[in-house]
Structures are given as structure tokens and as C-alpha cells.
Amino acid sequence: MTAPFSVAPLLAVSGIEVRIGGRVLVSNVALTVDRGEVVGLVGPNGAGKSTLLRAISGVQPADGSVVIEGRPAADFDRREFARTVAVVQQIPEAPPTMRVGDLVLLGRHPHLGWFEHESVRDHQIARLAMTCAGCLEFSDREFGTLSGGERRRVFIARGLAQEPVLMLLDEPTANLDAGAQTEVCELLRELATDGVGVLVVLHDLSLAAAYCDRVVLLADGQVLDSGPPSEVITAEQVARMYGSGVAVIHHPDHGRPIIVPATRD
Amino acid sequence: MHVECTATPLEVPHEMMEVRAAFVPRLLAMNGPVLAAAMLLLAVALIALTQGAADIPIQTTVLLLLDRLPFVTIEQDVPAIWESIVFDIRLPRIIAAALVGSALSYSGTAYQGIFRNPLADPFLLGVASGAGFGATIAIVSPLPNAAYGFGWVPVFAFIGATVTVTLVYLVSRSAPGSQGATLILAGVALSAVLSAGISFMLLTGGDSSQPILSFIFGGFNTASWARLAAALPYIAVGGLVISLHARILNVFQLDREQAAQLGVDVTKSTLVVLAAASLMAAAAVAVAGIIGFVGLIVPHAARMLVGSDHRRLLPVAAFGGAAFLIVADLASRTLLAPQEIPVGVLTAMLGGPFFLYLLRTRRVDGGR
16 A cells, blocks of 8 residues: 555656757756655756756746646646746746835646736735745835845746745846855755755756755766765866865854865965 | 745635725726716817807707707707707717727727837838728729728728738848838838829829829718718727737737747737727728827827826727827817818828837837
């Protein structure tokens, strides 16, 4: 007898291959994300991290299988998929005059039928999403007046309003100052605590090491290694990926790896 | 940062009360501007109904109108010709202006939403010229127009409009650089070619040159109940389809990839809304010829008044567009009376400078 709560991972992808104009950008990638887990997608520039994320979210045509909660993603209809998986792009666009609250409310779109209007409950979910993402206090401001970090939170809130079980985020910490970076990462951890699975592309290996349960190391479109950060982000691996200019040290408190410039003096 | 994540709605009754309390005013705020725009339209229509060469008092006009309602009979001692002036001359003309104004504003709002470009108007996209070109072909062709009223004219206008918007869209997509600017440039270029084609047919058209001329200038002096009845189904179907897509147009304010990730079938919605918008624009051109800039001015003003939620924006633009064109038509027949100024000339005089103002103040390249 199979266990009732079994057991298929939240997200299981395998054999993903993306070819654009004859070039292979992602090849034979397999990975899994479980509920309550933050998985970091790391690797050098051009490794295919964003392409892989777009392939999983379905906007980039790809070969291979994407299975969500045991069901092939191809079996979902668009709206059902949007109720299950939320995506936060790297640089999403929105009209500068749009009110933050209205933008977040758009996350309810996949839950509403042709003739439905947002109900009290939809407004309430949008407010909760903004509370979670820490953007409720500027819900009445116009999008164009927000800073980079504030915008990132608004889009995370919009993703949360979709009530997803899986969130895919493409470099949510890019162009943020150090404080805002850790705030976003703390937020991802909070989401995982609530049972959401998080797959996040991170450029910063130290952040990935500090906040992810597991990391998947991608290079030239292929998975080089995956596992707990301390096993994947090693001195040898980092030297292979990024050359001899960087070094790995360990955090004095928790021992997770940190990437620093290899000084010459 | 301390994130206070409340996982279930039940844990926050206070919050819930707050949202519920804000919900009713929100509904009023949604519908208030729509009602106000409808009232404005009614007032403008009533005023326009009393203006003209014959001096018919407003209360007489109102009573004549009420008399036509079912189960209402009001005897008035007025000249028989007054009734004919109100119902056969003024009323069809006013309703034609209202229908065309709302169709142009609706399709302009839809084009702007789909193309994410505040300058996308049926005229600037070349759709109006495409419809005019198609309509002109129908007029000069040996098709039996007389037998069907103007039956073939809207069909050909729709084909012309659809082909034009498809061409403009494909050019803007394949062009390098700013899609938003290319879209409008392609529309204006194609519009010039099509206008030249219309002029050519005008010169070689012989007997048909008079109806072609009325297409080029645009106006309501040929309005009749038969013509309105022929165009109404096109406008109604197009309007219904666009209305059903109002929330999807809201999602389209984000980029296409986000729209897809929110569960919108981007390609299908784009095609359906473009077809519906072109249907409305084509019907408007079939009724009244090429009247430019209405679909630019009215949606812009409506957006400034009620924001960019299309469920409010579309009806406000429709009522506002109707009122706008009734006023423009009134001006066109009274400013230099008895000489009539083509209403398309008036809207171009207003719209051209407005377009330049938008160019100076707004980003054209795809965003707002």
C-alpha cells in the first residue's frame, strides 16, 4: 500500500533540453524540489539558469519532462498551472502609474472565471500576500515610485496572491543592496516554512550557501553537481567554475561556505 | 526583516473586517464614474436633439420622445414636420455619432491594451484607412450594394481593417528597435498608401465618387436608420468580445511573459481582441467614414479620470466617446451653418495637436 501523503516530489524535472537556433542552451537537466524546501540554482554567467527556469515555467519550449505533484505539467491547463506555480521574472515590467495593490490583485486572475469579479476573499488574499512580502505599507503607491527592492517585493507578493505551491524566482536579489538581499532571502525561507517549494536562481554563491537547503550547480547547460551547499560549493568546484581569482572560506558561526576574492598579498 | 506570515485567513478577523469595510466603497468607486459618463452622454444627446435649423423647444422634443415609448401617449399640437425632423433626421444622426464614437473609443482602448501602447488608435494604426479602402472597393465594385442597403460595405471594411492591423503588427514585431514607435510608424505609412489608393479610386470612380468623398472626410450627414441597423450587429459583437476580455486586458498591462504565467493564452487573446477591435473600427468607418483621433483622445482622457482598470475604463470610454462625437458633430453642423464642416476635419484639428502633446510627454516604446 502506498502512503497517503506520498511522495512524488513537488517538482521533478528530467531530461530537460533547450535548443535555440541550433545552439544547445540546456541539456539533460534533472532536478527535484520538495515542499518546504529552498533550492538554489547557481552557476556562472550563461550557464542556462534563467533558460532552465523559463523552460520549467512553460514559457520556453523545451524537450524533457516537468512533473508537478506527480502530474505532467503538460496535463495542466494554463490557469490551473498558474494556480500551482508562480514565477517572479528577473526584470518584470508594469506600468509606472499602476497602484501596487492593483498589481498584486492581478495575481488572483487565474482563480477568477470569465464573469467573476474579485471578491472580499480575493482582496483579503492580496493583502495577506502583501503582508507576507512586506509591501503592505506601500500598497497605495504607484509602481513607478518604488525602489528596486520594493518592486521585487511587489512581484513576490503578486506571486503569493496566486496561492502557489511552487515558486520560481529568477535572481530576486539582483541589483539589491546587501540588506535588501538578505531580506528577500529571509522571505523565501519564510515561504518554505509555510510549505511552499522554492526554486531560485541566485548569482551570489554566498547567499545561496546561506539560505538554500540544496543547491544545483549548472555550467554550460548541464548539472555539474547538486546537494547541500557545503558539499557542492567547495574550493575545487569554485576554482573550476570561476577560476583562481576566488576562494572559499567558511562562516565563523555556522560554517557554511562564503565566496571571497583570493587576495594577492 | 521580520516577516509576519499569517498562513490562514481565519487568523486575521480584524484584517478581514477592514477589507470588507473597504469593499463596498470600492464597488461604488468602480461604478460611479461609469454612471456619471452615462449621464453626461444622455444630457449631451438631449441638447444635441434640440439644436438645428428648425427651432423646436426642448420640452416639445422630450414629449415627442416620451410619446414613442410603449404604453405612453402624449397628444401635442405641434407641426407634423417637427416629428419628422426629430425622428428621421436628428435622432438617427445623433445615435450614429454616439455609436461611432463609442466604437472608435472602445477599439482604441482595446488596441492600446493589447499593444501596450498609448498611441495605438484605429486611425494611427492605419486600420481606419484600411477599412475605408475596403469600403471604397465595395462601392466601386459591381457588387449589388443598392439591393442590400450598404450590405457589402461593412464586410469589405472589416476585411480591409483586419488585413491592415495584421500587416502593421507583423512589421512592428519583425522590426529591430522600439516596437512601440515602429507600430505607429508602420500604421502611418500604410495609412498613406491606402489613402492614396482611395484617392485613385475616387478619381477613376465616376458615379461613385460622391459616396467615396464622404468616406474620406467622415461625417454623419448620410446617417439613416437602415445604415445604423446594418452596422449595429458588428459593433455589438465586437463590443461584447472586448468587454469579456476586460480583465485579461488588465493582465496585459504587465509584459506578455507575465500574462502567460498568470494563465492567459496570450496569442489567442491577442488575436481575438484585435479582431474584435478591428470589427468595431470597420463598422464605425462603414457608417461615418474616416474620423481620426477619437480612439486616441477619449481613452486617454478616460484613463486619466478612472485609472487603467479596463472594467471601468472601457464603459467610461464608450460613453465618453459617444458624448464626444455627438458634440463634435453638433459643432460641425452649427459652427458655420448652413455650411457643414466634415466632422473628421474637426477631430483631426483637435487630435493632431493632442497627438503631438502625447509624443512630448509620454514614452512611446511599448510602455507607459
